[in-house]
Amino acid sequence: MMVCGNSAHTKEIPRKILDYSAEYLEKLFDGLMDSNGTSKGYYYTVSERLAEQIVELGCKLGRNVFFRNRSPRVSIRKDGVKIHSSKSYEVSIYGNGRRWLNGAKFKKVNYSGKVWCPDVPGAHNLLVERNGRFIFCGNTKYGDGGVDILPIADLFKRQVRQLAKELKIPEEVIIKPPTAGLWYGQTDEGEMGITYNELDDILDRFCNHKKQVVDRKKVDKVIRMYKRSEHKRKGAEICHI
Numbered sequence: 001m002m003v004c005g006n007s008a009h010t011k012e013i014p015r016k017i018l019d020y021s022a023e024y025l026e027k028l029f030d031g032l033m034d035s036n037g038t039s040k041g042y043y044y045t046v047s048e049r050l051a052e053q054i055v056e057l058g059c060k061l062g063r064n065v066f067f068r069n070r071s072p073r074v075s076i077r078k079d080g081v082k083i084h085s086s087k088s089y090e091v092s093i094y095g096n097g098r099r100w101l102n103g104a105k106f107k108k109v110n111y112s113g114k115v116w117c118p119d120v121p122g123a124h125n126l127l128v129e130r131n132g133r134f135i136f137c138g139n140t141k142y143g144d145g146g147v148d149i150l151p152i153a154d155l156f157k158r159q160v161r162q163l164a165k166e167l168k169i170p171e172e173v174i175i176k177p178p179t180a181g182l183w184y185g186q187t188d189e190g191e192m193g194i195t196y197n198e199l200d201d202i203l204d205r206f207c208n209h210k211k212q213v214v215d216r217k218k219v220d221k222v223i224r225m226y227k228r229s230e231h232k233r234k235g236a237e238i239c240h241i
Helices: 015-019 022-036 048-060 157-166 188-192 196-207 216-228
Strands: 042-045 064-070 073-076 082-085 088-094 126-130 133-137
Touching (some): 022 042, 048 133, 064 133, 188 196
Antiparallel strands (some): 042 088, 064 088, 073 082, 126 133
8 A cells, every 4th residue: 555654644646646647546546445434435544645645546536525524533432431532534536536637646735715717728627625525617608708709609519510511521520429528538528417419409409499309317417518508609798896
């Protein structure tokens, strides 16, 4: 097990280990869970540094991660002896993941105060923790739409592909699965849980007030997504002072 430290409170994983391949990190994760983990996906430690690294490991492997502090407590045995436990940390890791963030390197930035619109360089992503939950975030508002003209914005995905064929775009480009490239193997359809053909059918019928023919759960999901993203299709509000 690649964990070192002078005591339980100073245990940590050597930094270079966390930059190893996905295959190795999967084995490291399994070994850690076999030691201080549970069958339900909880990992316990009194080392804050190790807990933070378990969070990083879980995120790199595409798992859903939840972190919380466990306050010191006193328990009483049947014979009346008091057992004092120190502050510890609980990391809950669940989901089958397999969304390895290829070559991902994490950097922790300490900051206090309000965050309005963080900017990260290049193709980096922002890992946000809120109430113990971790999620990769991005903000594309005024990103793809920050142009003077949108020539294909009114087309469905299938129409864009038809247009691409007319323009003799290489076939490998046309059939390539759309992806934001957030992690290895990530695709738009995989994230949405619906194909673009289904999405086109639902939106076409929704916008033209036609009867839906796709599974109702998928229809409801797409309509919720459509309404939640409406603000991205509008210009910025003007504050009249």
